[in-house]
Amino acid sequence: DTGVSQNPRHKITKRGQNVTFRCDPISEHNRLYWYRQTLGQGPEFLTYFQNEAQLEKSRLLSDRFSAERPKGSFSTLEIQRTEQGDSAMYLCASSLWGGTLANYGYTFGSGTRLTVV
């Protein structure tokens, strides 16, 4: 297992375009999280899944943002009609949750750096 994989690593897009990012978690992990991080700040929670169910969404996740995890494995995060304020690093993380395991093995991917011009 190579850990949490995110693609692409970098994305430059024009304002108003749609973009989609992909995250492949560690295979045995049942939880998958998305975060956004701007320069000099810690990661901000966006949403998370347990298997294929989206259990929580932050108020930061506007209507232009949508995330899916259709088969409980990889996840996609789509941003529609991108704005310059969407420029950030988008981080994915996964963990194993269940029984006595609270966020066991919580691991981050390397992130996707989005620049909206």
Added chain:
Amino acid sequence: KNQVEQSPQSLIILEGKNCTLQCNYTVSPFSNLRWYKQDTGRGPVSLTIMTFSENTKSNGRYTATLDADTKQSSLHITASQLSDSASYICVVSANSGNTPLVFGKGTRLSVIA
């Protein structure tokens, strides 16, 4: 409100020196506390994780302490190296199935020759 506060915001030290980073939290009910190292442009990498009953945890030159009574943690870096230059983020997990981790804003450490 669940919060994690870190200090200092930034720190510059000479190579070979030691340093200590601080983390105060108000997350409740507490499950565990983690320290991550994040290089510029990369995802965070876990250094240590401590549960309620653990007071200290080491990982090489990194030693984390936890005082669950005062809700404080520290990360001590010994004999710093240039490669230690990074952001160090304190993250606290609540003992609740539907609460994600709560992140501090990090301490930016610069180690100079």
